[in-house]
Amino acid sequence: MMTEKFLTIREMCDVFDVTARTLRFYESKELLFPVRQGQKRLFTKRDRARLKLILRAKRFGFSLEQVRQLLDLYHIDDQQQTQIRKTYEVACERLADMRRQRDELDAAISDLQEQMNWAEKIMQADENPKQAAE
Amino acid sequence: MMTEKFLTIREMCDVFDVTARTLRFYESKELLFPVRQGQKRLFTKRDRARLKLILRAKRFGFSLEQVRQLLDLYHIDDQQQTQIRKTYEVACERLADMRRQRDELDAAISDLQEQMNWAEKIMQADENPKQAAE
């Protein structure tokens, strides 16, 4: 039926678990571009995709400004070809950043896992104490 | 010779590329515990390990408070056994968080890579234009 091409601000809040303030804030920072019906905002499929990426990127520690640059990579088709190459280079850096970050994250996960294996052993020993006190 | 067991604040700044303010701030938040020689701070090997983890975790979007909890996992041996189990559970959650985050990051990397492959094609077509203008 192709219904609900647009979402109201409240629906967006519910779907993505953010506040209306946040959505308006993101619009003011040019991260989202809801269309207007009168003065009310209506969020398009594109906005939903962008918001998903915003929230994801935020969890990786990106600032909103960095996110904005990232988002620009996803609507290249809207832009003039002239900018593609520059954008492409920015993308390369970001991609490298993310790879580095993933590698570090992998390392951190391994570290923590190891630490927890060790903790498990300690706890086992705690359950079967050689010298049962009290 | 076992020299330089300790680092001064300036040396720490140079090694980790942070400001002295940051180090003092981290101490005030109980993330670091430099020993004192008079009123001067001396950072131990343990502090260096902790700072490394702090900076790493920050890049994953953890708040300093979350980092502090994470750090607690790494000096279990200092603590009373009583706290181990609770700490262990916190660690499990953190670990799960980090795994989820890594998976998302993997997905994001794939997305961006795909987008860039597409961009490459566009740029190729731009270099070999069917209709050479100008």
Add this chain to the structure above:
DNA sequence: CGTTCAACTTACGTGAACGTCAACTTTCGT
């Protein structure tokens, strides 16, 4: 012995990312 220099404390300032409150309009159900 004076001063220079690094490190210290105290305290106020700042940018990012929203929260919150007030004061409207618009819309919708009865």
Add this chain to the structure above:
DNA sequence: ACGAAAGTTGACGTTCACGTAAGTTGAACG
């Protein structure tokens, strides 16, 4: 038609993670 509900625009407040400036102290050097 009208009152509640939902949405809007300012504008100021708040938290986090430091920056920055002002004044102090202690070691070191010529």
